[in-house]
Amino acid sequence: MTTNSAEPTINEVAAYWNRRPCNVRHSPREVGSREYFDEVEERKYFVEPHIPGFADFARWKGKRVLEIGCGIGTDAVNFVRAGAQYSAIELSAESLALTRRRFETYGLEGNLVLGNAEQLDQLFSAEQFDLVYSFGVIHHTPRPRAVIDAARRVIRPDGEFRFMLYARNSWKALMIEAGLDQPEAQFGCPIALTFTEDDVRQLLDGAFRIEAVTQDHIFPYVIEKYVKYEYEVQPWFRAMPQEMFAALQSRLGWHLMIKALPV
Numbered sequence: 698m699t700t701n702s703a704e705p706t707i708n709e710v711a712a713y714w715n716r717r718p719c720n721v722r723h724s725p726r727e728v729g730s731r732e733y734f735d736e737v738e739e740r741k742y743f744v745e746p747h748i749p750g751f752a753d754f755a756r757w758k759g760k761r762v763l764e765i766g767c768g769i770g771t772d773a774v775n776f777v778r779a780g781a782q783y784s785a786i787e788l789s790a791e792s793l794a795l796t797r798r799r800f801e802t803y804g805l806e807g808n809l810v811l812g813n814a815e816q817l818d819q820l821f822s823a824e825q826f827d828l829v830y831s832f833g834v835i836h837h838t839p840r841p842r843a844v845i846d847a848a849r850r851v852i853r854p855d856g857e858f859r860f861m862l863y864a865r866n867s868w869k870a871l872m873i874e875a876g877l878d879q880p881e882a883q884f885g886c887p888i889a890l891t892f893t894e895d896d897v898r899q900l901l902d903g904a905f906r907i908e909a910v911t912q913d914h915i916f917p918y919v920i921e922k923y924v925k926y927e928y929e930v931q932p933w934f935r936a937m938p939q940e941m942f943a944a945l946q947s948r949l950g951w952h953l954m955i956k957a958l959p960v
């Protein structure tokens with residue numbers, strides 16, 4: 698597990714995500730409009746097509762789901778549309794406001810709570826969730842183990858924990874080390890930890906056991922075009938047969954996706 702900066706505070710983390718909520722530029726349309734939210738979703742699952750399979754929204758129909766770090770709510774609306782009883786905890790007020798607006802826009806219902814997931818067990822009662830889900834969040838918080846402990850308390854004994862952490866052994870981590878990339882779209886992310894599978898095992902120790910780990914996601918597009926909503930694949934990836942790129946993603950993808958069960 699490695700960190701980018703010396704002991705940033707939770708307030709610095711919140712300020713960073715308030716300045717620019719995650720994926721907020723996924724559409725050039727008026728922020729908060731229905732067209733905007735539709736385009737945000739389209740782009741998110743175009744660029745990260747592994748997410749719906751991992752979240753498996755339909756599986757949680759009628760179940761109680763807690764999302765840690767919903768951001769601007771793309772996965773959130775899909776859990777609710779699939780029939781989940783959905784709650785979320787999100788640190789960034791700006792992000793949560795957009796999720797709230799998104800729920801209103803589509804007439805969806807959920808329990809959306811502003812707060813620090815490191816203390817989520819003070820906001821939700823024990824052993825109530827069938828699924829605790831978190832995509833790309835726990836590596837951004839100062840005390841990841843506190844989130845794990847809190848998640849353990851609110852999950853049902855027969856519940857499941859699905860979450861994504863950034864992978865230490867990844868193409869992206871290599872590029873960041875080489876000074877050729879940065880962890881997030883916005884410069885200066887206060888905390889972006891990376892994990893090996895062994896790190897994940899240690900992180901979960903005594904709270905959850907790993908059921909499955911998969912790795913995916915190498916971002917292949919030319920950034921200068923991507924920010925203009927054009928999708929041109931980098932020439933070095935374009936030259937690869939699809940199976941070769943898929944093999945690379947499954948070994949060196951940035952997203953380490955973990956399914957774990959409480960112990």
Ligand SMILES: C[S@@+](CC[C@H](N)C(=O)[O-])C[C@H]1O[C@@H](n2cnc3c(N)ncnc32)[C@H](O)[C@@H]1O
Nearest residue numbers: 714719766767768787788789813814832834838
């Ligand atoms: C990379 S974004 C991911 C958002 C969303 N899961 C998605 O996939 O679009 C990280 C999110 O985690 C939230 N976050 C970071 N630390 C948190 C904490 N301690 N408690 C709750 N949310 C947190 C940030 O505010 C931000 O919205």
